[in-house]
Amino acid sequence: MANNTLTPTRADGVRTNALRSGTLPGYAKWACLAGSLAASALVFAVAGWNWPLFGVLGALLYLGSWTIVNAAVRGGRHGSNVFWATLVWIAFFLALVPLVSIIWTVLSNGTRGILEFGFFGSDMAGVTGVQDQAAAAGESGVLGGIKHALIGSLLITLVATLISVPIGLLTSIWLVEYARGGLLARVITFLVDVMTGIPSIVAGLFAAGVLMAHFEFVGGGYSGGNQIMGFTAAVALSVLMIPVVVRSTEEMLRVVPNELREASYALGVRKWRTILRVVIPTAISGIASGVTLAIARVAGETAPILLTAGMAVTTNWNVFKGWMMTLPVFIYQQLMRPTAPSAPDPSTQRAWGAALVLIIIVMLLNLIARFIAAAFAPKQPGR
Amino acid sequence: MSKRIEAHDVDIFYGKFKAVEGVSMTIEPRNVTAFIGPSGCGKTTFLRSINRMHEVLPGAHVTGRITLDGDNIYDPGVDPVTVRSMVGMVFQRPNPFPTMSIRDNVLAGYKINGKKMSKSDADDLVEQSLRGANLWEEVKDRLDRPGSGLSGGQQQRLCIARTVAVHPQVILMDEPCSALDPISTLAIEDLIRELKEDYTIVIVTHNMQQAARVSDTTAFFNIEGTGKPGKLIEMGPTEKIFSTPEVQATEDYITGRFG
Structure with missing residues (x-):
C-alpha cells in the first residue's frame, strides 16, 4: 500500500493499527x-x-x-x-x-x-393453637391455608376494578376529548393529583364512613347492619385506583395523534364514534397495561382493608356480607397474632407462603400488562 | 356527484385572532382548484373551513357564508357531520388508522359509523375505491395487512381511497404531496386528474409546478405581515395566473421574487 511508510510498525515488522493508539484493551x-x-x-x-x-x-x-x-x-x-x-x-x-x-x-x-399440603385448598377454619403446637413439635404437617385470603383478595380487587375502571376511563376521556382545558377540567386534574397522594388509611376510613352512613341500619339491611364487608374494602381500594387509572389513561389518550381524529371526522364520523372506534383502539394497549398496573398497585394494600373488610378465618364468597380475609391482612395477622402464641413457627411459615403468593400475583399482573400492551398495540408496519 | 362551492365575504378567526379576511370565490364542480401562497397566508385555514374541520380547534369560528350548491354550510341548524360526509379531506401527512388493515381502512367511513354492509358489497366497494385511487394492483394480495406497512405514497393513496369510499361531493386536499417523493407525487397528480371527472377538487400546495400541472383554476392568497389576516389576492384560470397575472404580488410570488 502506498501509505505503508506512514503506518507505525512494531520492531518485528507486524503492522499495527494507527487508529488504535491511546486505547485500552x-x-x-x-x-x-x-x-x-x-x-x-x-x-x-x-x-x-x-x-x-x-x-x-x-x-x-x-x-x-x-x-x-x-x-x-x-x-x-x-x-x-x-x-x-x-x-x-x-x-x-x-x-x-x-x-x-x-x-x-x-x-x-x-x-x-x-408446598405444604392444602395450602391453597384450605382456609384457617378449625386451625387453632392445638394444631399449631402439634405442627411445631413435629407431630403433623402445618395445617391451614390461604384459600380464604386468596379468594378475598381476588374478589375485593375485582370489585374495586369494576368500580374504578369505568369511572377512571370516562373521566380521562372527558378530560382529553371534551374538556378543552376549561376551569372544571383543571379543577378535576388538580383533585385527581390530590387523590393520588391520599394516604391509604384515609381511603379506608372514607369508605368505612360512607358505607356506615348507608348500611348501618339498626339490626337491618342486607349486610346485617354492618359496614365491614368486602364491598367496603373495594370502595376503599377504588379510591386509590381511580386517580392512577385516570392519569395513565389520560396520558395514553393524549398521545393519540390528532390527525387520526381529524381523519375520522373528515369521513363524516361523529365525535363519540371517533372516540370509541379510533381513539380508544389506538390507545387500548397503554390503557390496559395502565389498568393492570393499578390493580397490582392496590392488590398489596393492607391498612384500608384491615379497616373495611376486617379479617376472617373462613372463606367468604359474599362481598356484600360478612368479614373477609385478604392476603396482606393474612400476612399481618399470622405474624402479629400467631395462632399459637407459644409456638409461632407454623404461623410464620404460612405468612411467608402468603407473601410469596402475593408477590407472584403482582408479578403475574405485571407480565399480563406487558402481554396486553404487546397484543393490543397498533399493528406494526411489516410487508 | 360534485357540487359548486361559493364563498361570500368569509372571515375566519382563531379566538380573537383574525386569520383570513374577506374571501369571496366560486369553486366550480368537476374542476381542480389550487390554492397557492406563502406560509401562514390562510390557505389551509380556508380549506379547512370548507368542511368545517377548522372548528375542531377550540375558539375557531367563521363569519360570512360558504355554500354547497346554494346551501349555506354555516347555517345555524347545519350539522358539521353532514357537511363532512359530503366534503371529504386528504391531509398533509398520510394518516391511515394504525389499528386497521388496508381493507378496513378503506371501509373506515362505514365501519366506524357502525353501518352494516354485506361482505360482497364491502368487497366491491374496497376494490372500486382502491382502483379509484390507483392502488388496487399494488395491494390486492395483502388487503388484510396493516395500512401502516405501506410506503408513504401508497399510504396517501390509501387515504384517498378511504375518502372516495364514502362518496363525497367534494375532495379537499391539504398539501397531499408535501411528504412524498417525486414518483409518488406523480402518481397522486395523475390520480387528481382522474378524480376531477367525478368530484370537485380543491388542493392546497406549496409547489407551484404542481399547481400549474394539475389545476384548472388557481387562487393566490397573501398576507401583508405577521399578525395580519390572510387575503385572497387573485383567482383565475391557471394559465392566466401563471402567465399574465393582474396583480403585481401574484407575479412576484410566481416568479420567485418572494415567498
Whole structure:
C-alpha cells in the first residue's frame, strides 16, 4: 500500500493499527474490577469480614482506579465519561440490591409454606393453637391455608376494578376529548393529583364512613347492619385506583395523534364514534397495561382493608356480607397474632407462603400488562 | 356527484385572532382548484373551513357564508357531520388508522359509523375505491395487512381511497404531496386528474409546478405581515395566473421574487 511508510510498525515488522493508539484493551475493565474487588477482599480479610462494606469499598476502588486509568491513557474527557458511566452502573446495582434481596428472602422462606399440603385448598377454619403446637413439635404437617385470603383478595380487587375502571376511563376521556382545558377540567386534574397522594388509611376510613352512613341500619339491611364487608374494602381500594387509572389513561389518550381524529371526522364520523372506534383502539394497549398496573398497585394494600373488610378465618364468597380475609391482612395477622402464641413457627411459615403468593400475583399482573400492551398495540408496519 | 362551492365575504378567526379576511370565490364542480401562497397566508385555514374541520380547534369560528350548491354550510341548524360526509379531506401527512388493515381502512367511513354492509358489497366497494385511487394492483394480495406497512405514497393513496369510499361531493386536499417523493407525487397528480371527472377538487400546495400541472383554476392568497389576516389576492384560470397575472404580488410570488 502506498501509505505503508506512514503506518507505525512494531520492531518485528507486524503492522499495527494507527487508529488504535491511546486505547485500552477490552480486558482492562475486567482486570480493574477484579483488582478492586481483590484489594477490598484483602482489607476485610484483615479487618474482619463484612459483605456490605466489602461491596462498597470494592465499588469505590473500581470507580477511582478505572477513572484514573482512563484519564491517564485516553485523556481527561474519557476519564470523566468513565467516571459518570461507572457511577450510573453502581447506582443501578444499588437499586437492584433491595429487589433481589426481597425476592430471594421471600422465595427461600415462602417455598416451604406454599408446598405444604392444602395450602391453597384450605382456609384457617378449625386451625387453632392445638394444631399449631402439634405442627411445631413435629407431630403433623402445618395445617391451614390461604384459600380464604386468596379468594378475598381476588374478589375485593375485582370489585374495586369494576368500580374504578369505568369511572377512571370516562373521566380521562372527558378530560382529553371534551374538556378543552376549561376551569372544571383543571379543577378535576388538580383533585385527581390530590387523590393520588391520599394516604391509604384515609381511603379506608372514607369508605368505612360512607358505607356506615348507608348500611348501618339498626339490626337491618342486607349486610346485617354492618359496614365491614368486602364491598367496603373495594370502595376503599377504588379510591386509590381511580386517580392512577385516570392519569395513565389520560396520558395514553393524549398521545393519540390528532390527525387520526381529524381523519375520522373528515369521513363524516361523529365525535363519540371517533372516540370509541379510533381513539380508544389506538390507545387500548397503554390503557390496559395502565389498568393492570393499578390493580397490582392496590392488590398489596393492607391498612384500608384491615379497616373495611376486617379479617376472617373462613372463606367468604359474599362481598356484600360478612368479614373477609385478604392476603396482606393474612400476612399481618399470622405474624402479629400467631395462632399459637407459644409456638409461632407454623404461623410464620404460612405468612411467608402468603407473601410469596402475593408477590407472584403482582408479578403475574405485571407480565399480563406487558402481554396486553404487546397484543393490543397498533399493528406494526411489516410487508 | 360534485357540487359548486361559493364563498361570500368569509372571515375566519382563531379566538380573537383574525386569520383570513374577506374571501369571496366560486369553486366550480368537476374542476381542480389550487390554492397557492406563502406560509401562514390562510390557505389551509380556508380549506379547512370548507368542511368545517377548522372548528375542531377550540375558539375557531367563521363569519360570512360558504355554500354547497346554494346551501349555506354555516347555517345555524347545519350539522358539521353532514357537511363532512359530503366534503371529504386528504391531509398533509398520510394518516391511515394504525389499528386497521388496508381493507378496513378503506371501509373506515362505514365501519366506524357502525353501518352494516354485506361482505360482497364491502368487497366491491374496497376494490372500486382502491382502483379509484390507483392502488388496487399494488395491494390486492395483502388487503388484510396493516395500512401502516405501506410506503408513504401508497399510504396517501390509501387515504384517498378511504375518502372516495364514502362518496363525497367534494375532495379537499391539504398539501397531499408535501411528504412524498417525486414518483409518488406523480402518481397522486395523475390520480387528481382522474378524480376531477367525478368530484370537485380543491388542493392546497406549496409547489407551484404542481399547481400549474394539475389545476384548472388557481387562487393566490397573501398576507401583508405577521399578525395580519390572510387575503385572497387573485383567482383565475391557471394559465392566466401563471402567465399574465393582474396583480403585481401574484407575479412576484410566481416568479420567485418572494415567498
